Amino acid sequence: MGKDKFENEELLKYAFPQDVWFHVSSLSSAHVYLRMPEELKDINDIPKEILEECGQLTKENSIQGCKKGSVKIVYTFAANLRKEKPMATGEVSFHDNSKCMYMNISTNKKLVKAIIKTKREENPDLKRIYEDKMKAVSYTHLTLPTSDLV
Numbered sequence: 409m410g411k412d413k414f415e416n417e418e419l420l421k422y423a424f425p426q427d428v429w430f431h432v433s434s435l436s437s438a439h440v441y442l443r444m445p446e447e448l449k450d451i452n453d454i455p456k457e458i459l460e461e462c463g464q465l466t467k468e469n470s471i472q473g474c475k476k477g478s479v480k481i482v483y484t485f486a487a488n489l490r491k492e493k494p495m496a497t498g499e500v501s502f503h504d505n506s507k508c509m510y511m512n513i514s515t516n517k518k519l520v521k522a523i524i525k526t527k528r529e530e531n532p533d534l535k536r537i538y539e540d541k542m543k544a545v546s547y548t549h550l551t552l553p554t555s556d557l558v
Contacts (some may be wrong), residue, residue, distance in 0.1 A: 413498030
């Protein structure tokens with residue numbers, strides 16, 4: 409999860425194509441990423457409990473969203489995220505809006521407390537992890553058009 413627009417940008421740069429990106433729709437928020445387990449190939453296969461946790465984490469880390477009783481969360485594969493040169497730091501759009509999924513998340517303080525209780529803060533070398541993974545695996549079925557890359 410990115411703490412600010414600069415961390416969001418870094419996460420975006422080194423996201424694996426099959427990572428799932430979460431954001432509060434139409435509001436500023438953290439970019440939350442779910443690293444998909446190898447056995448899950450379809451975004452619809454993500455267990456509802458995991459979607460709920462990612463949604464709560466995203467809502468809680470939105471300055472405006474955390475104050476609302478309910479927000480809409482958008483999520484999609486990282487391969488569907490589009491970054492163009494004139495966009496602001498941390499800002500993204502989509503290659504295909506029809507590949508975006510949405511869910512409504514209402515405040516669940518008990519779940520948020522449980523997430524915070526188990527929080528583990530790490531600062532992994534995202535570039536190295538990304539490069540190692542890209543060397544080891546071919547993602548030909550999730551290739552992004554190179555004309556949209558920064």
